[in-house]
Amino acid sequence: MAKYLLIESRDPYEWNDVSYFYDLAHGLAREGHDVTLFLVQNGVLPARKSPRSGRLADLAQGGVKIAADDFSLRERGIAVEALAPGVRPSKIDAVVDLMGEGARALWH
Amino acid sequence: MSTAKTLTFLLMDAPYESANSTTALRIIDAAIRKGYHVNVTAYEGAVAYTYGLQKPHQNPIKGTTVEQEKHPNTKDWVAALIKAAQGRGLKLDWLRCGMCEDERGLYENQIAGTRPGSPVDFYKQQVEPADNALVIPCR
Numbered sequence: 001m002a003k004y005l006l007i008e009s010r011d012p013y014e015w016n017d018v019s020y021f022y023d024l025a026h027g028l029a030r031e032g033h034d035v036t037l038f039l040v041q042n043g044v045l046p047a048r049k050s051p052r053s054g055r056l057a058d059l060a061q062g063g064v065k066i067a068a069d070d071f072s073l074r075e076r077g078i079a080v081e082a083l084a085p086g087v088r089p090s091k092i093d094a095v096v097d098l099m100g101e102g103a104r105a106l107w108h
Numbered sequence: 109m110s111t112a113k114t115l116t117f118l119l120m121d122a123p124y125e126s127a128n129s130t131t132a133l134r135i136i137d138a139a140i141r142k143g144y145h146v147n148v149t150a151y152e153g154a155v156a157y158t159y160g161l162q163k164p165h166q167n168p169i170k171g172t173t174v175e176q177e178k179h180p181n182t183k184d185w186v187a188a189l190i191k192a193a194q195g196r197g198l199k200l201d202w203l204r205c206g207m208c209e210d211e212r213g214l215y216e217n218q219i220a221g222t223r224p225g226s227p228v229d230f231y232k233q234q235v236e237p238a239d240n241a242l243v244i245p246c247r
Contacts, residue, residue, distance in 0.1 A: 007242075009128065041127040071134070092131070093138045099115050099240040100144065107244050 003034045005095065005103040011042035012052055018043075021108045022055055029063040036098060038090070040069040044076060046084070053084035060086025067094055112198060114145040116238040118230065120246040122153025123182040129157070132244050133185050136200070140192050145199045147234035149225070152246065155209040157182040158202065160217040183219050190221040203229060 006025050012018035022037070029035045037059060039047055046052040047068040060066050067090035068083065080089050099105055117136060121128045139146050150157055164179035166172060186202060193200035206224040209215045215224070225233070235241050 009131070040131055069131075091138075092134045093142065095135050095242075096115065096138045096142050096144065099139075099242065100113055100142070102240060105240065105242040107242060 001032050001034060003036075003098065003101060003103040004028050005036050005038060005098040005105040007038045007040060007095065007105065007107045008043040009041040010108060011045045012055075013045065014042070018108070019055070022059060024106075025064045026059055026062050029059075034065075034103075035063070036065045036067060036094075036103070038067050038069065038095060038098075039087070040072050040092075042072075042076075044068045044072045044078060047073070047087045048078045048082050049084045053087075056087055057085045112143050112145050113239040114147060114199075114237065115139050116147040116149075116234045116241040118149050118151055118241070118243040119154040119157070120152045120244065123157050125153070126246065128244050128246070129154075129182065133182070133189070135242075136189055137192070140189060140196065140198060140200065143196065143198065145201075146193065147201045147203070147238060149203045149205065149227075149230040149234060150208075150222075151205045151227070151230075152208050153212075155204045155212060155214050158186050158204060158219045158222045159183060159214050160219045187219055187221065201234065203234065205230075 008021055010018050025035050025037045046056055056066055066087045068087050069092055070089045119132050123129045136146055160183055162181040162183045164174050164181060166174045167177050190200050202222040203225040204222055
């Protein structure tokens, strides 16, 4: 089992290819890998409960750990209480921690 | 000899254009705070992060002075990161793509503590010996 860190910086309302990155996270988790989807910048926008956040909840149900950069959340006025199920706030330090643990890191 | 791990980052966005710049510097800052050696290659427009003639500016629309505006310049942030790494006994190796800065006329007036190099140097000197690497591409 490998460890993966997928960093999503894009807004799915603007970029349709975000769904492919979610698919990648889902597929890796389904194959038994340890997958963290780290949302940053406009990538945190679907973390707020909304029609698009259902996809994140599905990923969490499928075993993907979903973290949202707390700085990006604050910049966009998204309160922790407003986060979709399965999404937890995280410091940017988590990126370093996972890289230090050898996670294969991809940025989108 | 330090036993700290080394993380390598490739940056491609020019400063002041994308939130990627801020996030990249935040990740590098976190890595140094956590005791990692850090390698950076500034590629394409990212060679301007460390261009030394950047200046903070006033904002005549808002009527603010240079001091009030506190406009951040990436050259100062990178210099601060280099200093922070040195203060912790760590290395921040900031390599600038030489061809990229030639193309942009940015080969002079780069800040101290950075060096020109090539994509081969990125791979041979920064990726191969590192414990992990992350490419932050432009869009």
